[in-house]
Amino acid sequence: MKRTVDPYNDLTVIDDRAPRTNQAFIGSLALVAYLADWPWLVGILALQLAVGLTLGRRFCLPCLLYFEFLQPRIGEGRIEDSRPPRFANMIGVAFLGASTLAFIVGLSTVGWILALIVSALALLAASTGLCVGCEAYLWIARVRGLTVDRHPA
C-alpha cells in the first residue's frame, strides 16, 4: 500500500481512521475498567493519551496498531487536519486525568462518572465519526475566525 502522507512526519494531517481507532481503544477499555472495577486502567488510559500527545504518534499504542497493522491492510482513509482530533485528545486527557485524581482522593463515583463520559463520547466518535471534542475545536476556530472578520486589523 502506498501512503500519501507519512503518519510520523506529516503531523499537520492525519488519516481519519487513526483517531477512530484511538477512540475505539479508549472508549472500550474505559468500559472494561468500569466493568472490572479497575480504576488503575483509567490512569493508564490517561497516561497513554498524554504520552501520545507529548512524545508523538510513535508512542501512542492505538496509533501504532492502526499505522503498522490496520492501515497496511485496509488502506489509507481520508486525510484530515490533525488539530481537531488532537484537541479532542487533550479534552480526553483532562477528563481521564481528573477521573484518576478522583480515584486517588477516594471519590470513586466521581471518577467513574468522568471515565464513563469519556467512554460514551469516544465510542460515539468511533462508531459515527461525530467527535464532540473536534466539533468544539471547530466551533472555537469558527468563532475566532468570525471575530477576526468583524474586527480587521
Place this chain on the structure above:
Amino acid sequence: MDRVGIVVGVLVVVAIGWMLYKRSRVAVAAGIDRVNPADFGFEPGAEGRTALLFSSPYCRACAHWREALEQSGVALLTVDVSVRGDLANRYKIRSTPLVLAVALHNGVVLAHYTDEPKPEEVEHMVSLLSPAL
C-alpha cells in the same frame, strides 16, 4: 449486575447519539433548499446554474469533487469554509464536502451531495448544470 446495567445504559446513550447525529446531518443537508446568490458574489439577475462546493483544507473528497466538476466543464464556485466562516455559519455547514447545484436567478438548490463523489452523483450534477439545460 449494577455495573452491567450502567454499561448497557452507556451503550444505549451512544446508540441514541448515533441516531440523532444521522438525522441531524440529513436535516442540515436537506435544509439548504435555497441560497442567496449575492452571498457568493453573483450580481442580481444573474442567469444560469452553478455548482457551489463548500470545502476545507485537507478535505480529499472536496478535491475529488472539484476535479470531477472542473473536468466536466460546468460552472463551479468553491467556498473554503475555513476562510469564509461567516458563510459556513449562515448556511450551517457542519461538514465538508457539501456540493450544491444552484439556479442563479432565484438561488434554488436543485441537488446536493456530501462525502466522496460517486460517478452517478457527478453525472447528475453535470446534467443539472450543463448549459444545454
